[in-house]
Amino acid sequence: MTPVVQEVVLLPNMKNNAAAQETRRKLMDAGGEIFAERGLYAATIKQITDRAGVNVAAINYHFRDKFELYAAVVRYALSMTPTPLSAPAGRSPEERLRDDIAFMIADRYDPSRPAWRSTLLAHEFAQPTAALEAVMEELIRPRANFIEDIVRGILGPGASDDDVVRAALSIGGQCFFYLYHDEIIRRLHPGLIHENNSEELVSHITEFSLAALHAMRKRQKQAPQRR
Amino acid sequence: MTPVVQEVVLLPNMKNNAAAQETRRKLMDAGGEIFAERGLYAATIKQITDRAGVNVAAINYHFRDKFELYAAVVRYALSMTPTPLSAPAGRSPEERLRDDIAFMIADRYDPSRPAWRSTLLAHEFAQPTAALEAVMEELIRPRANFIEDIVRGILGPGASDDDVVRAALSIGGQCFFYLYHDEIIRRLHPGLIHENNSEELVSHITEFSLAALHAMRKRQKQAPQRR
Amino acid sequence: MTPVVQEVVLLPNMKNNAAAQETRRKLMDAGGEIFAERGLYAATIKQITDRAGVNVAAINYHFRDKFELYAAVVRYALSMTPTPLSAPAGRSPEERLRDDIAFMIADRYDPSRPAWRSTLLAHEFAQPTAALEAVMEELIRPRANFIEDIVRGILGPGASDDDVVRAALSIGGQCFFYLYHDEIIRRLHPGLIHENNSEELVSHITEFSLAALHAMRKRQKQAPQRR
Amino acid sequence: MTPVVQEVVLLPNMKNNAAAQETRRKLMDAGGEIFAERGLYAATIKQITDRAGVNVAAINYHFRDKFELYAAVVRYALSMTPTPLSAPAGRSPEERLRDDIAFMIADRYDPSRPAWRSTLLAHEFAQPTAALEAVMEELIRPRANFIEDIVRGILGPGASDDDVVRAALSIGGQCFFYLYHDEIIRRLHPGLIHENNSEELVSHITEFSLAALHAMRKRQKQAPQRR
DNA sequence: AATGAATGAGCCTTCATTCAT
DNA sequence: GATGAATGAAGGCTCATTCAT
Numbered sequence: 016m017t018p019v020v021q022e023v024v025l026l027p028n029m030k031n032n033a034a035a036q037e038t039r040r041k042l043m044d045a046g047g048e049i050f051a052e053r054g055l056y057a058a059t060i061k062q063i064t065d066r067a068g069v070n071v072a073a074i075n076y077h078f079r080d081k082f083e084l085y086a087a088v089v090r091y092a093l094s095m096t097p098t099p100l101s102a103p104a105g106r107s108p109e110e111r112l113r114d115d116i117a118f119m120i121a122d123r124y125d126p127s128r129p130a131w132r133s134t135l136l137a138h139e140f141a142q143p144t145a146a147l148e149a150v151m152e153e154l155i156r157p158r159a160n161f162i163e164d165i166v167r168g169i170l171g172p173g174a175s176d177d178d179v180v181r182a183a184l185s186i187g188g189q190c191f192f193y194l195y196h197d198e199i200i201r202r203l204h205p206g207l208i209h210e211n212n213s214e215e216l217v218s219h220i221t222e223f224s225l226a227a228l229h230a231m232r233k234r235q236k237q238a239p240q241r242r
Numbered sequence: 243m244t245p246v247v248q249e250v251v252l253l254p255n256m257k258n259n260a261a262a263q264e265t266r267r268k269l270m271d272a273g274g275e276i277f278a279e280r281g282l283y284a285a286t287i288k289q290i291t292d293r294a295g296v297n298v299a300a301i302n303y304h305f306r307d308k309f310e311l312y313a314a315v316v317r318y319a320l321s322m323t324p325t326p327l328s329a330p331a332g333r334s335p336e337e338r339l340r341d342d343i344a345f346m347i348a349d350r351y352d353p354s355r356p357a358w359r360s361t362l363l364a365h366e367f368a369q370p371t372a373a374l375e376a377v378m379e380e381l382i383r384p385r386a387n388f389i390e391d392i393v394r395g396i397l398g399p400g401a402s403d404d405d406v407v408r409a410a411l412s413i414g415g416q417c418f419f420y421l422y423h424d425e426i427i428r429r430l431h432p433g434l435i436h437e438n439n440s441e442e443l444v445s446h447i448t449e450f451s452l453a454a455l456h457a458m459r460k461r462q463k464q465a466p467q468r469r
Numbered sequence: 470m471t472p473v474v475q476e477v478v479l480l481p482n483m484k485n486n487a488a489a490q491e492t493r494r495k496l497m498d499a500g501g502e503i504f505a506e507r508g509l510y511a512a513t514i515k516q517i518t519d520r521a522g523v524n525v526a527a528i529n530y531h532f533r534d535k536f537e538l539y540a541a542v543v544r545y546a547l548s549m550t551p552t553p554l555s556a557p558a559g560r561s562p563e564e565r566l567r568d569d570i571a572f573m574i575a576d577r578y579d580p581s582r583p584a585w586r587s588t589l590l591a592h593e594f595a596q597p598t599a600a601l602e603a604v605m606e607e608l609i610r611p612r613a614n615f616i617e618d619i620v621r622g623i624l625g626p627g628a629s630d631d632d633v634v635r636a637a638l639s640i641g642g643q644c645f646f647y648l649y650h651d652e653i654i655r656r657l658h659p660g661l662i663h664e665n666n667s668e669e670l671v672s673h674i675t676e677f678s679l680a681a682l683h684a685m686r687k688r689q690k691q692a693p694q695r696r
Numbered sequence: 697m698t699p700v701v702q703e704v705v706l707l708p709n710m711k712n713n714a715a716a717q718e719t720r721r722k723l724m725d726a727g728g729e730i731f732a733e734r735g736l737y738a739a740t741i742k743q744i745t746d747r748a749g750v751n752v753a754a755i756n757y758h759f760r761d762k763f764e765l766y767a768a769v770v771r772y773a774l775s776m777t778p779t780p781l782s783a784p785a786g787r788s789p790e791e792r793l794r795d796d797i798a799f800m801i802a803d804r805y806d807p808s809r810p811a812w813r814s815t816l817l818a819h820e821f822a823q824p825t826a827a828l829e830a831v832m833e834e835l836i837r838p839r840a841n842f843i844e845d846i847v848r849g850i851l852g853p854g855a856s857d858d859d860v861v862r863a864a865l866s867i868g869g870q871c872f873f874y875l876y877h878d879e880i881i882r883r884l885h886p887g888l889i890h891e892n893n894s895e896e897l898v899s900h901i902t903e904f905s906l907a908a909l910h911a912m913r914k915r916q917k918q919a920p921q922r923r
Numbered sequence: 924a925a926t927g928a929a930t931g932a933g934c935c936t937t938c939a940t941t942c943a944t
Numbered sequence: 945g946a947t948g949a950a951t952g953a954a955g956g957c958t959c960a961t962t963c964a965t
Contacts, residue, residue, distance in 0.1 A: 141368035192415030226457030511737035595822035646869030684907030
């Protein structure tokens, strides 16, 4: 699992100065926070530049306009959200599923990464912009493929593509809920999520999903003609 | 299952005329569409009043301001989204689970109800306003309670509250994904959701979840001391 | 000679109210002054709305934006600048030429019409916008055609089209200089133009031009084969 | 006829290097084009520095600010527009008039001189800045004086000053129209001006004007008491 | 001598709201 | 009950200018 390298898209006649990169980073950090707090449209560039400690015109200079800044912030968030690329040899599908779920949950609450990432993406999911394309291709689809591989490993070759996809979506849906809608969960059950029980959470999702997958597999064997 | 009665909150010096009610309704219908398309902050009252075919000042007259209109639209959406309140006697928990999932999916794509409801709520989940409170109390919490009851019925009295809640969230998460994020699913797998396979979808979620619940129950029996 | 009727172009859902028309007129009067003083790009809408005594947003409401206001002001200026349409029967071409030159000069300094008209058009000539099209079709071309008719009447049927056009441009050029560049003339000869000598000015241009035309005609007769 | 020597005004602490002079010249060339295309206020220094291929800060360094650059460009245009200073001995006033008109028209379309000169001056005439003073003193007044001399030579000593001035303005007005408003002429008569007929144009203006002048002279003799 | 970066001021425009009818 | 008109506030963006290197 390696982080995506963030490609810095530079406007014409702009040198890749260290100072300029620092300003860009400050703007993207501040933009991440503000866009997550308020959304693309309710956020104002003044709020962002104030928090970044720079002048409003800096956005025009470094990103052309508010929307380009937003797109850069989304890419920035993606660059800080690693996708699983490989697994140690010898891990069973079951172990890889647990690893992956644990990985996503851990990343979500990783204190070394900005907490605004999931909120920002939640906005993007509710109100897609052009940036959703990048989110799909760099984050969602790799993860979906990864889970589908695991599912296919567990269900075996007898499973139909639709079965694989639906099972993967059932797993992904559970994770998605915790990753992007923990506000709802907190309102429903204030004490459920806290910093010391992510282990139990991961175990629950893993076991819930594995039990379902194993049952699907067993049912296929009993009715192999069904497809 | 009966729809929540929509309480019409009338501003002072406002007569409850039929004509006025008609204008209110047109504004809420148009507001539902526009707020769903653009979100609360990107939507403008002019877009709404244009689509409703009324004057801008009508919003002030009928709803005081844009935010009150939005709140009214959310309540309007809730009033059109029935919650399961009771089930026929004699249905097993398993049957009730399937009924409920089928019910939610059917309601989501019910052509007699406006399609903007889920998009509007998706916005509200990503960027909560004061209206989220009503959404929680009138839509989410009743449904969560309903599912938790079913889960408790299946897991039996030996299940811990946390187990029940987590299992219910696993089921709810799957449904939530299909109800409020079908855009993502469509982008991932364009052909997966179509009008003639909601039956298969319901079956999948139901069987996936039941298999998991039954496995949880069996494990509890084997390790009853665990809690 | 009848003034062009000013067609009021109204934006959607805008009634042709008397009060609204008054505001429109105030904005166009102020816009005429400011645009003439500063030009389209150096003028600010705040200067205009301040002088008009209305709010900045009124421009958006009545004219959509600054450029539409400018175009309306140009049309407004055209509507206040009558074009010669007919001449009393029995006037000789020579008399009609004098009448027309006198008419243009008189209109230029007519105290009952805003003085900013010519300055505004001078800007438009130096830096054409889309409005120049209207200026050409409604002001310049009718006047050019009129003068060409007179010239043709004097030169007779033996004159080539190019001769007619060039002669008309020689006359028009003289008038244009006085109409739109009196600033230059004043700087060159401060005392030349004053309110009591427009008669002499008209006489000079008329006689200068007629002498030239008559000489052209005589030369044609001497060399009729030339064409 | 010798071009006015362009005095290079150097800001303090600026060395008169060849490289610096090259940058100054590039900025003035680019500025001439852009200022002519857009006018002083619509032109931006970024457009100019981009076209010049230098950094924005160069304008501040070489010209202090945008307005000083504009003034320098106007002076630059003047320095490239020669004024008639003397005529070969033995030329009659009639011949000198033709020479001068031919000279102005030829200079206007001289491919070895930038075409933006007349457009730039047309802007300056419509919207005078402090630079107009220089234009008047270095370009317009010398030329006016020159033409007035010729006119006085033709009209003879009996002509009043006002007659001389008005006649000179009639000639200058015709030239001015062709020199600074050929856009209008092209719109009126698209085919009239082309590269191969400037001879006919010069002949027309010359003969038109001479005929008028000769008639004026004859009339004076007939009515010598008039003054 | 030149440049990349940064900034404050100001402009156009939009928007929600209110007023008068 | 509804509407056209008007308005203050604020937002995004641009621009000329300056700073530090």
